[in-house]
Amino acid sequence: xxxxxKSLTSLPTTKVARAARFAKTGLNVGANYVxxxxxxxxxxxxxxxxxxxxxxxxxxxxxxEMKGSVLKVAQMLAMEKNLLPTAYADQFAQAQYQTPPLxxxxxxxxxxxxxxxxxxxxxxxxxxxxxxxxSIGQVHAARKDGRALAVKVQxxxxxxxxxSDIRLVKPIALRVLGLDEATVRPYMQEVETRLLExxxxxxxxxxxxxxxxxxxxxxxxQFAQYYxxxxxARILTMDxxxxxxxxxxxxxxxxxxxxxxxxxxxxxxxxxxxxxxxxVHADPHPGNFLLTATDGGTVGVLDFGCVxxxxxxxxxxxxxxxxxxxxxxxxxxxxxxxxxxxLRPDDPVxxxxxxxxxMRASLELVGRPFRQPSFDFGDPAYIQSLYxxxxxxxxxxxxRQQREPRGSEHFIYLNRTYVGLYxxxxxxRASIRTNxxx
Amino acid sequence: MKQQPTPAPEAAFSPKERIKQxxxxxxxxxxxxPISVFKLTQKLxxxxxxxxxxxxxxxxxxxxIWADFGREARATAAREPVWEQYGAREKLLGYYYTxxxxxxxxRSYALQSLRRSLSKMPGITPRVLDDFRQDFExxxxxxxxxxxxxxxxxxxxxxxxxxPRFFWQQQLFVLGFFAKDDTVNFERTDxxxxxxxxxxxxxxxxxxxxxxxxxxxxxxxx
Numbered sequence: 001x002x003x004x005x006k007s008l009t010s011l012p013t014t015k016v017a018r019a020a021r022f023a024k025t026g027l028n029v030g031a032n033y034v035x036x037x038x039x040x041x042x043x044x045x046x047x048x049x050x051x052x053x054x055x056x057x058x059x060x061x062x063x064x065e066m067k068g069s070v071l072k073v074a075q076m077l078a079m080e081k082n083l084l085p086t087a088y089a090d091q092f093a094q095a096q097y098q099t100p101p102l103x104x105x106x107x108x109x110x111x112x113x114x115x116x117x118x119x120x121x122x123x124x125x126x127x128x129x130x131x132x133x134x135s136i137g138q139v140h141a142a143r144k145d146g147r148a149l150a151v152k153v154q155x156x157x158x159x160x161x162x163x164s165d166i167r168l169v170k171p172i173a174l175r176v177l178g179l180d181e182a183t184v185r186p187y188m189q190e191v192e193t194r195l196l197e198x199x200x201x202x203x204x205x206x207x208x209x210x211x212x213x214x215x216x217x218x219x220x221x222q223f224a225q226y227y228x229x230x231x232x233a234r235i236l237t238m239d240x241x242x243x244x245x246x247x248x249x250x251x252x253x254x255x256x257x258x259x260x261x262x263x264x265x266x267x268x269x270x271x272x273x274x275x276x277x278x279x280v281h282a283d284p285h286p287g288n289f290l291l292t293a294t295d296g297g298t299v300g301v302l303d304f305g306c307v308x309x310x311x312x313x314x315x316x317x318x319x320x321x322x323x324x325x326x327x328x329x330x331x332x333x334x335x336x337x338x339x340x341x342x343l344r345p346d347d348p349v350x351x352x353x354x355x356x357x358x359m360r361a362s363l364e365l366v367g368r369p370f371r372q373p374s375f376d377f378g379d380p381a382y383i384q385s386l387y388x389x390x391x392x393x394x395x396x397x398x399x400r401q402q403r404e405p406r407g408s409e410h411f412i413y414l415n416r417t418y419v420g421l422y423x424x425x426x427x428x429r430a431s432i433r434t435n436x437x438x
Numbered sequence: 439m440k441q442q443p444t445p446a447p448e449a450a451f452s453p454k455e456r457i458k459q460x461x462x463x464x465x466x467x468x469x470x471x472p473i474s475v476f477k478l479t480q481k482l483x484x485x486x487x488x489x490x491x492x493x494x495x496x497x498x499x500x501x502x503i504w505a506d507f508g509r510e511a512r513a514t515a516a517r518e519p520v521w522e523q524y525g526a527r528e529k530l531l532g533y534y535y536t537x538x539x540x541x542x543x544x545r546s547y548a549l550q551s552l553r554r555s556l557s558k559m560p561g562i563t564p565r566v567l568d569d570f571r572q573d574f575e576x577x578x579x580x581x582x583x584x585x586x587x588x589x590x591x592x593x594x595x596x597x598x599x600x601x602p603r604f605f606w607q608q609q610l611f612v613l614g615f616f617a618k619d620d621t622v623n624f625e626r627t628d629x630x631x632x633x634x635x636x637x638x639x640x641x642x643x644x645x646x647x648x649x650x651x652x653x654x655x656x657x658x659x660x
Contacts, residue, residue, distance in 0.1 A: 104528050156626075156632075157625035
């Protein structure tokens with residue numbers, strides 16, 4: 001028996017063993033977070049801020065235990081900062097980068113099921129340690145025929161468990177966030193639809209290829225090529241794009257020129273998708289873009305799992321609402337809002353006026369970049385007033401008491417895309433030529 | 439999809455193998471064991487004593503089939519190129535996944551046999567898994583020894599001899615979960631394995647319990 005640890009090998013020897021250790025450390029840190037906040041919450045005077053923080057930590061803990069699709073919901077809530085007090089948003093923002101990894105054997109098994117071979121036979125080189133979590137899966141680095149590849153592997157049973165997970169998370173979210181069931185129902189439904197789409201790697205592959213092919217003419221953008229013959233239901237293989245995520249990239253202190261060019265590329269990409277493709281990469285969180293300073297700034301676009309198709313009438317409505325003429329013409333605004341389902345013919349006059357007022361205020365703010373030839377997102381006041389508007393709206397008794405959802409659910413989607421895009425541009429502190437193309 | 443465990447090539451045509459195959463075929467077709475040994479051997483054109491030279495009764499064949507599943511799973515899992523790089527946790531995971539793959543190839547027999555024998559009390563080992571269990575516990579014993587060397591598993595002199603039994607309960611849980619799993623391609627079973635193994639290694643690894651025990655020992659000694 002040599003049960004006693006050998007002194008020299010007491011450090012975990014293999015890569016995999018080390019990874020296991022790291023995963024455990026992550027677990028403990030998470031637990032401390034919860035304890036820390038819990039302590040603060042029972043303190044003598046617990047202001048709302050603290051309580052929010054404690055709740056958020058607790059909720060985040062619960063959610064990350066449940067993992068998988070719920071984590072995705074957490075990510076989406078993190079994006080929708082408008083819907084969440086800052087404390088929650090900060091906690092959830094963690095979810096965008098950290099998930100416990102799939103074990104090596106499970107990855108191997110997934111390959112065996114799909115190709116009848118282990119990943120080491122499919123590729124020339126395959127790194128069993130995941131480089132990055134992708135919320136419903138994880139990304140591995142591989143190499144074949146001299147090309148560097150990114151291989152996304154999906155957690156097993158994700159598609160099956162999404163519905164039940166949402167049913168699980170809904171009551172918790174409603175209780176902790178103090179939201180009304182009806183307010184979130186269309187939102188949750190949209191999330192569910194999109195999550196289910198996101199588990200469909202075949203669909204993602206087609207969309208990725210389509211958007212990459214049609215957007216090839218845009219400057220300073222980079223798309224990964226997909227490899228259908230190396231992909232399967234739960235495996236997606238694409239080129240490994242160079243670059244860093246937003247936070248790390250900003251840490252390298254890129255110049256204003258570079259940041260402007262990156263921002264411009266993002267802006268043009270989204271305008272092109274919205275106005276030409278009528279299909280939007282609707283997941284603009286920082287994890288989905290890779291930035292490099294090559295050619296004065298290039299953006300690599302990842303993850304086409306979440307793509308929103310914009311119906312023609314919705315596109316028309318959306319552009320019309322953002323047009324400068326609409327803001328100064330209350331009659332036209334009222335008419336458009338009725339069309340969008342925000343106003344209803346049977347609304348009392350006072351309530352109608354209130355809605356028109358609030359909507360005008362938010363449209364003025366959200367549409368501001370569109371009404372100027374260029375816009376400087378480097379001014380933090382802008383995004384702050386955007387968030388403040390969201391907080392304000394949440395405080396409005398009229399809106400809080402609102403028992404039924406209003407407005408087309410397509411807007412929830414588009415709004416989220418815009419808030420995400422604005423947040424990215426603000427972090428980049430980019431100054432953009434926003435003048436609409438036509 | 440093949441319905442039989444792949445027999446070792448050199449033994450493929452021995453009477454023992456033929457009896458095993460014929461029994462398996464019968465169970466698959468009829469959903470129950472043959473009525474008598476005589477019936478089976480008659481069909482094979484073998485004298486009845488051939489059977490008793492290899493097996494005592496039909497249950498012995500069932501036990502051997504299950505032991506074969508386990509052996510094949512361990513051998514196949516160990517052929518994986520990264521096997522040597524795996525820690526104890528990954529090795530156990532690799533074994534479970536391979537075992538489930540093998541059971542999936544033989545799902546009619548496996549599910550039938552599991553559902554027949556696992557139904558009664560949870561935690562009680564059905565007789566049919568006796569040989570399978572012995573091999574499994576030896577395998578786990580090896581893994582744990584390796585785990586203690588890499589410090590994935592904490593040394594706890596008083597309780598650690600009970601670990602193989604603890605892991606056997608995990609194996610039973612996995613088999614039970616597999617037998618009841620109705621998701622496409624048994625995907626929930628994969629998730630169950632992942633979670634169960636992570637939990638078990640969190641438990642046998644050095645954790646709060648060890649610090650607490652150490653602390654108590656310190657207080658008692660002074």
